[in-house]
Amino acid sequence: AQSVTQLDSQVPVFEEAPVELRCNYSSSVSVYLFWYVQYPNQGLQLLLKYLSGSTLVKGINGFEAEFNKSQTSFHLRKPSVHISDTAEYFCAVRLYGFGNEKLTFGTGTRLTIIP
Amino acid sequence: GAVVSQHPSWVICKSGTSVKIECRSLDFQATTMFWYRQFPKQSLMLMATSNEGSKATYEQGVEKDKFLINHASLTLSTLTVTSAHPEDSSFYICSARGAPGLQNIQYFGAGTRLSVL
Numbered sequence: 001a002q003s004v005t006q007l008d009s010q011v012p013v014f015e016e017a018p019v020e021l022r023c024n025y026s027s028s029v030s031v032y033l034f035w036y037v038q039y040p041n042q043g044l045q046l047l048l049k050y051l052s053g054s055t056l057v058k059g060i061n062g063f064e065a066e067f068n069k070s071q072t073s074f075h076l077r078k079p080s081v082h083i084s085d086t087a088e089y090f091c092a093v094r095l096y097g098f099g100n101e102k103l104t105f106g107t108g109t110r111l112t113i114i115p
Numbered sequence: 116g117a118v119v120s121q122h123p124s125w126v127i128c129k130s131g132t133s134v135k136i137e138c139r140s141l142d143f144q145a146t147t148m149f150w151y152r153q154f155p156k157q158s159l160m161l162m163a164t165s166n167e168g169s170k171a172t173y174e175q176g177v178e179k180d181k182f183l184i185n186h187a188s189l190t191l192s193t194l195t196v197t198s199a200h201p202e203d204s205s206f207y208i209c210s211a212r213g214a215p216g217l218q219n220i221q222y223f224g225a226g227t228r229l230s231v232l
Contacts, residue, residue, distance in 0.1 A: 036223070043121065043208050043223040044159075090158065103149075103210075103221055105158045 002027040002093050006106035013081050014114045021076040021109045023065075023091030030096035033074040034103070035065055038088040047089070050074065061085070086113045117143045119211050121224030128199055129232055136194045136227045138209030144189035145211035149221065150182070153206040165192055199231045 003026045013019045025031060032051050036044040048059025055067040065076045074091060091106040118141040128134050138148060147166050151159040165171035165186035173179050181203075183195040192211075196203055208226040 041206075041226070041228065043119075043225040044210075046220065046222070049220065102161060102164070107158045108156075110156075 002031060002095060002104050004091050004093050004104055004106035006091055006109050008109050009107065010110045010112065012112045012114055015083060016080045018079050019077065019081050019085075019111065021089050021091075021111065023074045023076065023106060025072050025074065025091075025093045027072075027093065027095065032094045032096060033065075033067060034092040034094070035059065035063070035074070035076050036090045036092060036105075037061075038090065038108075040087075044090065047076070081111075081113050083113050083115060085111060087111060117141075117211075117213060117220075117222045119145075119209065119222045119224040121209050121227055123227060124225060125228045125230075127230045127232065130200050131198055134196045134199055134229060136196075136207055136209070136229075138192045138194070138211065138224050140190045140211045140213065140222075143211075143213040145192070145213055146189065147212045148186055148192040149210040149212070150184060150192075150194050151208045151210065153208060153226075155206075159208060162194075196229065199229070201231045204229055204231045 005024045007022050034049045035047040037047050038044050047063050048057050050057050050067045058064045063078050089109045092103045094103050120139045122137045150162045153159050162177045163171040163173045163184050165184050167186050167189050171184035186192040206226050206228050209224045210221045212221050
């Protein structure tokens, strides 16, 4: 079975500083990878996804992530954060191919932007 | 992107009553819908997966008779919490996966906060 590890439960960052949120996964087969953001009392919004092709994927709100197969990682980055980026971020993995429906989520990283 | 509408956003009910939560895909046909439960400051726990016109597949440990899921059409799924008790209080989130082109993406509703008194 696949699993997702988000090592940092909380990350405080000063406004306009860069940030990296770490995500590692474990799977014996190929996977699709996702980052979602959750604002307080809201559902999840897709930030970006890796399905195939280029390992560097760009998403909304200036975020990007790089798929590293050898390190089984999919870290999320932003070069300059804003107050509005304060939220919970979830990394998720889904097994490759049809019939594999389930998303497995990490435990989330709470990003707090300090003015 | 695709839109998933979830209603109500917040519901308070008395212990022993039943509560229905609706999840609609507004601009695409959702072949598969998912229901998650999220406890405060925790990740999402998948409760069940449903395909249109079929019975839902529940995850281990989720009571089928407590959490009734109906996926009657390609745009609507409902979750009914039957005889709700305070321990059922939680944040429930639905998700929908659509047709080819959207096939690999799950889109999420805004969630329903259930408080059982």
